[in-house]
Amino acid sequence: MNMEKGSSVRQKQIFYVFVLFFLLCAIAITAVYSVSIGQVSIPFQQSMQIVLHTITNGHLGSLDQVESDSYTNIIMQVRMPRVVFALLIGMGLSLCGVVMQAIVQNPLADPYILGISSGGSLGATFAILVGFGSGTVLAQFGVAFGAFAGAMATSILVLVLSSIGGKVTSIKLVLSGVVIGALCSSLSSLVIFFANDAEGIKSVTFWTMGSLASSSWSKVPIMAIVVLAGCFLFLFQHRVLNTMLLGDESAITLGINLSVFRKLYMIIAALITGTMVAYSGMIGFVGLIIPHICRxxxxxxxxxxxxASLLFGGLFLMWADVLSRVLVANVELPIGILTSVIGCPLFIYMIVKKGYNFGG
Amino acid sequence: MQLIVESLETKLGKKEIVKNISLLVENQKFVGVVGPNGCGKSTMLKSIYKSLPTHKGTVVLGDMDVLKTSQKKISQKLGVVGQFNEMYFDLTVEQMVLLGRTPHKKLLEVDNQADIDIVENALKQTNLLDYKDRSYLSLSGGEKQRTILARTIAQQPQFMILDEPTNHLDIRYQLEILQCVKKLNIGILAALHDLETAAQYCDYLYAMKDGRIYTSGTPEEVLTPETISELYQIKCETYKNPITNQLGFVYQI
Structure with a gap:
């Protein structure tokens, strides 16, 4: 009896390691596939040779069979940054999703729950329709700056609001997030209402649907540092995160003051989310659904x-990106649409097939 | 390890809930706190384990001044079995009990074989070995409470506080929990609502009313018809149960 149990635990462990390994392989293969599609279609074989050759600095892979010299350029300079962006943002979104769900002890939480989405939108809307004035330093950063500033400002406001009267509890956090979010949404609507700028309003709409089109190597370092540092940090916080699930009362008796950790984690998650929102707009659903699927x-x-969530989130967004480019010929769909369209059926499958009851 | 509480006062908002309470739990004694709902039992216990801020007084556990010590240090010596709380995410029983090792771990430290053994032992003491891989949320009330007790045992505390640990539990589970706690042989301070169990398990009793200690002593000294009538505003007669030789109670409004 005991031996059977031992082996079932071991089987689970082997399954887990296998899944992680599988996800890593899938990410690598998806990356190569992703860079080979686009306006110029490059055969998978050649893409692989080019990627291998460039990454290993010529030690592996050869460029002998590559048909055109421009292929290397297209893959490494134009398409690769976008793939890396998709991976990083996918990881970042599911990371913040897992953390936020633990912080507010609520399975409905996502990275945008603290009003970050509406704050970011307000900042971006302001930047697009009103602008920071030409010639100022702020104008150079434009929408990205507006979005980041808006996101950070709202999350700080939410944090302050929920700290009133002592401890930061999960209910106070959610309510403050909803209230501040509503305020920002109506302010955005106000800006749009008074703006007489059809083109601008269209860009605002596009922005709220998310896009990876602006990716470039110059933006990768900031993104990579923020997301990877966050991942690294939270990979080692599992003990506190688990304790968070128990609630304040039990956590205190285990020596952990949740109020402090909530604030700390929230600031870190808001920084990561703010950076992602600045570069890629609002990509919904990933941060909500990937943690649930992995749970x-x-x-x-x-x-x-x-x-598991980090890798799965990255892979998921890479595929959403691929589909956004190939589904309709010569048109790039906003990636936010794709994440919901693929995410929903996956989630419904989880509920039906696995009897998953939303974490509870 | 002994617990000394002196002139403890706690306010919730502006209302004084715990008023100048002093009590003593001697080493390895099982001490109970009885009193009607709302008399401040839970608030007092929460003040002792620092879940609520105290207004005045001192709490000394062994040689540790609890009110001035970090939560982590306290939790290495003091375990708490609280009343039920809601959870929205599921863990297995084993993962739940493993969390009891938290106070003894540095922030980045991982669980080792010693921790697994301690957890295994705690599960054995609470009769939960077969439940190891079960999901916590699928358990019955009694099983959940035993899991929490196992988690507290895995904490390896030298003193334990229990806040109505047998609330909502059927008789068998009540007895199992208290039996198990008694066997730990450490100092215990427990709020209990059932007077018969209090009489049966406690070495010493404190009776609370309106935030103050009304009286204290051995169960026989405290659980007199007069005191019980005064505490709970009922008519009460006590008798010696001919089968168990324990104190028995008959109540009437």
């Missing part, structure tokens, strides 16, 4: 949940 597969223990 359904591996349970709520953050030690397992975190690595």
């Amino acid at each position: 359904g597969l591996f349970g709520s223990d953050h030690k397992r949940l975190m690595p």
Whole structure:
């Protein structure tokens, strides 16, 4: 009896490691596939040779069979940054999703729950329709700056509002987020109402649907540092994150003051989300759904949940990006649409097939 | 390890809930706190384990001044089994009990074989070995409470505070929990609502009313018809149960 149980635990562990390995391989293959499609279609074989050759600095792979010299340029300079962006943002979104759900102890939370989405939107709307005035330093950063500033300002406001009267509790956080979010949304509507700028309003709409089109190598370092540092940090926070699930009362008796950790984690998550929102707009659903899918597969223990969510989130957004480019010929769909369209059926499948009951 | 509480006062908002309470739990004694709902039992216990801020007084556990010590240090010595709380995310029983090791771990430290053994042992003491891989949320009330007790045992505390640990539980589970706690042989301070169990398990009793200690002593000294009538505003007779030789109670309004 005991031996059987031992082996079932071991089987689960082997399954988990296998899934992580599979996700890593899938990410690598998807990356190569993703860079080979586009206006100029480059055969998969050649893409692989080019990527291998460039990454290993010529030690592996050869460029002998590559048909055109411009291929290397297209892949490494034009398409690769976008793939890296998709991976990083996918990881970042699911990371913040897992963390936010733990912070507010609510399965409905996503990275944008603290009013970050409406704050970011307000900032971006302001930047697009009103602008910071030409010639100022702010004008150079434009929409990205507006979005980041808006996102950070709202999350700080939410944090301050929920700290009133002592402890930061999950209910106060959610309510403050909703209230500040509503305020920002109506301010955005006000700006749009008074703006006499059809073109601008269209860009605002596009912005709220998310896009990876602005990716470039020059933006990758900031994104990579912020997201990877966040991932690294939270990979080792599983003990506190698990304790968060128990609630304030139990956490205190285990020596952990949740109020402090909530604030700290929220600031870090807001920074990551703000940076992502600045560069890629609002990409919904990933941060909500990926953590739930991974919980359904591996349970709520953050030690397992975190690595799986990171990899799965990255892979998911890479595929959403691929589909956004190939589904309609010569048109690039906003990626935010795709994430919901692929995400929903996946989630429904989880509920129906696995009997998953939303973490509870 | 002994617990000394002196002139403890706690306010919730502006209202004084705990008024100048002093009590003593001697090493390895099982001490109970009885009193009607709203008399301040829970608030007092929460003040002792620092879940609520205290207004005045001192709490000393062994040689540690609890009110001036960090939460982590306290939790290495003091375990708490609280009343039920809601959870929206699921963990397995084993993962839940493993969280009891948290106070003894540095922030980045991982669980080792010693921790697994301690958890295994705690599960054994609470009769939960077969439930190891079960999901916590699928358990019955009694099983949940035993899991929380197992988690507190895995904490390896030298003193334990229990806040109505047997609330909502059927008789068998009540007895199992208290039996298990008694066997730990550490100092216990427990709020209890059932007078018969209090009489049966406690070495010493404090009776609370309106935020103050009304009286204290051995169960026989405290649980007299007069005191019980005064505490709970009922008519009460006590008798010696001929089968168990324990104190028995008959109540009437």
